[in-house]
Amino acid sequence: MAFTLRINGTERSVDVEPDTPLLWVLREQIGLTGTKYGCGIAQCGACTVHIDGVATRSCAMPVSAITPEQQITTIEGLSPDGSHPVQKAWLALDVPQCGYCQAGMIMAAAALLQQNRSPTDDDISTEITNICRCGTYNRVRAAIKQAAANGGSVQSG
Amino acid sequence: MTIVQSVSRRGFIVSAAAAIGGLSLGFRVPFAGDALAAEAVPEINAWVVIQPDETVVIRIARSEMGQGTLTGLAQLVAEELGCDWSRVTTEYPTPGENVARDRVWGNFSTGGSRGIRESQDYVRKGGAAAREMLVAAAAAEWQVAPADCAVDKGVISHAASGRSTTFGKVATAAAQLTPPAEVRLKDPKDWTIAGKPLPRLDTVDKLTGKQVYGADLVRPGMLNAAIKACPVFGGKVRSFDAAAVAGMPGVRKVVQVDDTAVAVVADTWWRAKTALDALPVVWDEGPNTGVSSASIGEMLTAGLDADDAFIGNQVGDARQAIAGAAQTGATKTVTGVYAYPFQNHATMEPMNATAVWTPERCEVWVPTQNGEASLAAAADAAELPVRQCEVYKIHLGGGFGRRGNFQDYVRQAVRIAKQIPGTPVKLLWSREEDMLHGAYHPTTQCRLTGVLDADGTVTALHLRISGQSILAAVRPEGMQNGMDPVVFQGLVGSGAEGVIGYTIPHLLVDHAMRNPPVPPGFWRGVNLNQNAVYLECFIDELAHAAGQDPLAFRRKLMANHPKHLAVLEAAAQGIGWGSPAPEGRHRGLAQIMGFGSYVAAAAEISVTDGRLRIHRIVAATDPGHAVNPAQIERQVEGSFVYGLSASLYGECTVKGGRMEQENFDTYTVLRMDEMPAVETIILPSCGFWGGVGEPTIAVAAPAVLNAIFAATGKRIRTLPLVNHDLKSA
Numbered sequence A: 001m002a003f004t005l006r007i008n009g010t011e012r013s014v015d016v017e018p019d020t021p022l023l024w025v026l027r028e029q030i031g032l033t034g035t036k037y038g039c040g041i042a043q044c045g046a047c048t049v050h051i052d053g054v055a056t057r058s059c060a061m062p063v064s065a066i067t068p069e070q071q072i073t074t075i076e077g078l079s080p081d082g083s084h085p086v087q088k089a090w091l092a093l094d095v096p097q098c099g100y101c102q103a104g105m106i107m108a109a110a111a112l113l114q115q116n117r118s119p120t121d122d123d124i125s126t127e128i129t130n131i132c133r134c135g136t137y138n139r140v141r142a143a144i145k146q147a148a149a150n151g152g153s154v155q156s157g
Numbered sequence B: 001m002t003i004v005q006s007v008s009r010r011g012f013i014v015s016a017a018a019a020i021g022g023l024s025l026g027f028r029v030p031f032a033g034d035a036l037a038a039e040a041v042p043e044i045n046a047w048v049v050i051q052p053d054e055t056v057v058i059r060i061a062r063s064e065m066g067q068g069t070l071t072g073l074a075q076l077v078a079e080e081l082g083c084d085w086s087r088v089t090t091e092y093p094t095p096g097e098n099v100a101r102d103r104v105w106g107n108f109s110t111g112g113s114r115g116i117r118e119s120q121d122y123v124r125k126g127g128a129a130a131r132e133m134l135v136a137a138a139a140a141e142w143q144v145a146p147a148d149c150a151v152d153k154g155v156i157s158h159a160a161s162g163r164s165t166t167f168g169k170v171a172t173a174a175a176q177l178t179p180p181a182e183v184r185l186k187d188p189k190d191w192t193i194a195g196k197p198l199p200r201l202d203t204v205d206k207l208t209g210k211q212v213y214g215a216d217l218v219r220p221g222m223l224n225a226a227i228k229a230c231p232v233f234g235g236k237v238r239s240f241d242a243a244a245v246a247g248m249p250g251v252r253k254v255v256q257v258d259d260t261a262v263a264v265v266a267d268t269w270w271r272a273k274t275a276l277d278a279l280p281v282v283w284d285e286g287p288n289t290g291v292s293s294a295s296i297g298e299m300l301t302a303g304l305d306a307d308d309a310f311i312g313n314q315v316g317d318a319r320q321a322i323a324g325a326a327q328t329g330a331t332k333t334v335t336g337v338y339a340y341p342f343q344n345h346a347t348m349e350p351m352n353a354t355a356v357w358t359p360e361r362c363e364v365w366v367p368t369q370n371g372e373a374s375l376a377a378a379a380d381a382a383e384l385p386v387r388q389c390e391v392y393k394i395h396l397g398g399g400f401g402r403r404g405n406f407q408d409y410v411r412q413a414v415r416i417a418k419q420i421p422g423t424p425v426k427l428l429w430s431r432e433e434d435m436l437h438g439a440y441h442p443t444t445q446c447r448l449t450g451v452l453d454a455d456g457t458v459t460a461l462h463l464r465i466s467g468q469s470i471l472a473a474v475r476p477e478g479m480q481n482g483m484d485p486v487v488f489q490g491l492v493g494s495g496a497e498g499v500i501g502y503t504i505p506h507l508l509v510d511h512a513m514r515n516p517p518v519p520p521g522f523w524r525g526v527n528l529n530q531n532a533v534y535l536e537c538f539i540d541e542l543a544h545a546a547g548q549d550p551l552a553f554r555r556k557l558m559a560n561h562p563k564h565l566a567v568l569e570a571a572a573q574g575i576g577w578g579s580p581a582p583e584g585r586h587r588g589l590a591q592i593m594g595f596g597s598y599v600a601a602a603a604e605i606s607v608t609d610g611r612l613r614i615h616r617i618v619a620a621t622d623p624g625h626a627v628n629p630a631q632i633e634r635q636v637e638g639s640f641v642y643g644l645s646a647s648l649y650g651e652c653t654v655k656g657g658r659m660e661q662e663n664f665d666t667y668t669v670l671r672m673d674e675m676p677a678v679e680t681i682i683l684p685s686c687g688f689w690g691g692v693g694e695p696t697i698a699v700a701a702p703a704v705l706n707a708i709f710a711a712t713g714k715r716i717r718t719l720p721l722v723n724h725d726l727k728s729a
Helices: A022-030 A085-092 A102-115 A121-127 A137-149 B069-081 B095-100 B120-142 B167-175 B269-278 B293-303 B318-328 B371-382 B408-417 B431-436 B470-474 B528-545 B550-557 B562-575 B629-648 B697-712
Strands: A002-007 A010-015 A048-051 A054-057 A071-073 B048-050 B056-059 B088-091 B149-152 B155-158 B163-166 B223-229 B236-240 B251-256 B261-266 B281-284 B309-315 B332-340 B352-357 B362-366 B389-393 B425-428 B444-452 B458-467 B506-513 B586-594 B597-608 B611-622 B677-682
Touching: A002 A022, A010 A022, A022 B269, A048 A102, A054 A102, A085 A102, A085 A137, A102 A121, A102 A137, A121 A137, A137 B629, B048 B120, B048 B167, B056 B069, B069 B088, B069 B120, B095 B371, B095 B389, B120 B149, B120 B155, B120 B163, B120 B167, B155 B167, B163 B167, B223 B269, B223 B408, B223 B431, B236 B251, B236 B261, B251 B269, B261 B269, B261 B408, B293 B444, B293 B458, B318 B332, B318 B444, B318 B458, B318 B506, B332 B528, B352 B371, B352 B408, B362 B371, B362 B408, B371 B389, B371 B408, B408 B425, B444 B528, B458 B528, B528 B550, B528 B586, B528 B629, B528 B697, B550 B562, B550 B586, B562 B586, B562 B597, B562 B611, B562 B677, B586 B697, B597 B697, B611 B629, B611 B697, B629 B677, B629 B697
Parallel strands: A002 A071, B056 B088, B223 B425, B362 B389, B458 B506, B611 B677
Antiparallel strands: A002 A010, A048 A054, A048 A071, B048 B056, B149 B155, B155 B163, B223 B261, B236 B281, B251 B261, B309 B506, B332 B444, B352 B362, B352 B425, B444 B458, B586 B597, B597 B611
């Protein structure tokens, strides 16, 4: 079945089963592999993308639930060159370890800052529920605060 | 982060911000037919290639899985080489090249926190030899003595004549020279690149989605495979109905992988998985369907009293001292039985490997902690000689021990690819497959018996461990007359892997091996994790039984163990031990030695209405030499995420011979809301090289458990904590 999706500002057509999760459309049909598979049940957040600016776990979002008008932003489209304030803060604080969860973390953080320009520790704890097994949480928290201080609410996508 | 300068390292001051900028020039994903940098430009030696544009390519034999080894090893080579750090990039030599070149890069295995501590000597010599050859080439051109030349940031200069050149200009000539027979390494106090808190070399691509992990790999014409092995340990495939899913979208083939597993191969992984979920499979569940956590627990409990124990450490006669104490009654005897569960590594990137097989050759792309083990597994499964196989290593989305010794996913990928000759097949495990077929943290129990004399000093201690041996299952060649020496990590009398930090007149540490039919594995921290819980919680029990402060009590036992004591004192001081904790908060301590390093932690917690909150952790580490303090800090912080996940929630339970937890909804791990502040103190006392990726995990649980006792009077002896009610009785 054909679906039209607006991904990182570009209209794309895909022919997949309607229940195919957006994650696998992005990774296997579009070739955007920055968005990761971690659990498949919206638990870990490695697959986080933005749909109309809202952090969404794409592994549990069937492609058929997305309209052609909705703006999908992936890590590849967050900024053209890694210059989003969240990415810059991540670089400045050298946040990633293995890095596998980090695209999801960055997307979740960018969406948080879009809604809340200066999140408190409690806001961050409530909103960033992504799993990192290497243990970058404290640096993620510090980087979100740094991005907030540097105007992290730049519109994405 | 605080770095405490030692006498031999004057002026060692570090800020969290980097002193020197590191520029990542990218890390290539190697493909078949790709040349290592050396084939375009001659290498200076196995470790160093200098390109005409002054790019310095440093070869890294160990695997990067987030622990920072890639950057640390590059720093050690670059330090001796004297190159410009901003020009450094890295590449992995392949396991096949290592075999072909008589293992010139040494061991590829990346586990046991050994990446740096076991290769630092030869990688530094590689850098130093390359520097000497570059200098010799310049000196020969100038007809001056090499000893009169100086090297700074990739520039070679001769002061007397005022001449200078660069590494890139003399690299080709240097590559022709005979390597020096001997090189002198720098004194670490003179380091300018190593020892500094440099940013990682592999960060940039991880921020933009560019970093390619094994799960992301795409090869021309590649198909995707999803796999399901019998969920019951020891079970096999009896039959499956391939025809039932053959017509599903994208499906190309349904294959039996081996005795235990079936796979669906399709154009995309999602379609392969969808068809696999629909595939009717009949399992022969084998002999273990009656095995449960309870039956395993009974088996281990029986081992606590068994006679068939291997002795790991013995001083004096603890049995007699304990028996004598029971008779005289003039002393106090304390006993506690502890237990530690199965746990899954739960790397964020599930197991995967991509393979292509023809009758002549087999190639595998895989995130692996041990490229040579991957190569051996590939050759074995391919039924081809090793020289006709090759493995290309890819950065790992987490390893934690799962991707080292165990190459099950490589064997599977090759066996699937072998059934579709010439077509690359990427095998990716689902999270459920990953949870059901782990190489689990071994389960053990421990009964500790201690005797206190009238002054409250420990005169005898017996730790009887009962339970699983990792080596017996996965590396039997490491066994010593039936004994698994690794079981005693942290509790032995000598060696780098973990000397007990207490002097006790009568000490016995022994192990009744009880191996349930659940595959164990090396799990970040290995056996130090449970041994530190057993030892450090029980020492806390003894301190309370003696009516003494846990720090003062330990000090009396640690006079002969100054390095153990130094980290403990540092952590205690950092948390404010001895001064009152803030209202409602309570503190606990733990220390241990393992993986060559000395570590301690102090936790400050509160328990409100039965709910634990960990406010603060202060951790101290003495790794001997601190190659990159910033990366050590991250490893220490990360150790608390891993260690606290394990102690708060980590448990895989067995029912019907299989694991009950299949995903993160039932296998809970620590998230941001529960992560405490961590303050890291690094005390590099020099003179030895210790690991940093694992040891601190072991002190996370006991520091918190001891603080919980201080807060509630409840002594938690079985993990995870989530199974206990912390509400006041």
